[in-house]
Amino acid sequence: GAVVSQHPSWVICKSGTSVKIECRSLDFQATTMFWYRQFPKQSLMLMATSNEGSKATYEQGVEKDKFLINHASLTLSTLTVTSAHPEDSSFYICSARNALAGEPDTQYFGPGTRLTVL
Amino acid sequence: EDQVTQSPEALRLQEGESSSLNCSYTVSGLRGLFWYRQDPGKGPEFLFTLYSAGEEKEKERLKATLTKKESFLHITAPKPEDSATYLCAVQARAGKSTFGDGTTLTVKP
Numbered sequence: 747g748a749v750v751s752q753h754p755s756w757v758i759c760k761s762g763t764s765v766k767i768e769c770r771s772l773d774f775q776a777t778t779m780f781w782y783r784q785f786p787k788q789s790l791m792l793m794a795t796s797n798e799g800s801k802a803t804y805e806q807g808v809e810k811d812k813f814l815i816n817h818a819s820l821t822l823s824t825l826t827v828t829s830a831h832p833e834d835s836s837f838y839i840c841s842a843r844n845a846l847a848g849e850p851d852t853q854y855f856g857p858g859t860r861l862t863v864l
Numbered sequence: 865e866d867q868v869t870q871s872p873e874a875l876r877l878q879e880g881e882s883s884s885l886n887c888s889y890t891v892s893g894l895r896g897l898f899w900y901r902q903d904p905g906k907g908p909e910f911l912f913t914l915y916s917a918g919e920e921k922e923k924e925r926l927k928a929t930l931t932k933k934e935s936f937l938h939i940t941a942p943k944p945e946d947s948a949t950y951l952c953a954v955q956a957r958a959g960k961s962t963f964g965d966g967t968t969l970t971v972k973p
Contacts, residue, residue, distance in 0.1 A: 780961075788965065789951065789963045789964060790908070790951070792960075837905075839907045839908070841908075852910060853898070858905070
């Protein structure tokens with residue numbers, strides 16, 4: 747139980763293009779989803795928190811017009827990196843939380859998406 | 865501001881050599897403390913959630929404990945497959961989680 751998938755697992759794109767990453771909770775309803783960014787040998791940096799049907803809450807310093815987050819259903823959240831540039835290259839990881847579960851505060855993570863912008 | 869400090873940064877053990885990883889924290893009202901394991905190029909894998917001082921949880925060779933200021937992840941008789949980065953995170957009552965930088969464990973056969 748508590749499986750989270752991400753798609754794609756890796757993507758290479760040209761500078762200026764937009765990339766969409768999907769995050770799905772496969773066997774539970776995710777009341778809250780989180781998007782993180784991780785640089786090599788560093789810890790997770792929270793980008794934004796999204797609740798189903800609401801606008802995402804972005805962390806300070808994260809451009810909401812560049813990183814568009816949509817949480818349209820209880821099992822799907824998407825992160826779109828708009829007009830990507832090489833500095834956006836990173837490992838993006840989503841997580842999901844089920845407020846109705848026995849341990850509602852536990853986050854379950856997806857496998858991550860490696861984005862490389864040329 | 866909530867803070868999580870993990871030590872050591874890196875730990876190298878021989879197979880079978882037990883040890884502990886430390887996670888020290890300051891948080892404005894602890895709602896939960898979490899341990900995750902992360903393999904290179906993958907997302908973190910959930911291990912334990914601890915809610916109150918004195919609580920302990922075990923899973924195979926791992927045991928997590930919690931006090932009011934820190935948590936320990938004890939690894940008993942580790943195997944090479946236990947090699948990974950172990951992340952600690954705390955969640956404040958306000959709902960936001962803060963992650964530590966992790967401890968990279970290498971277990972040599």
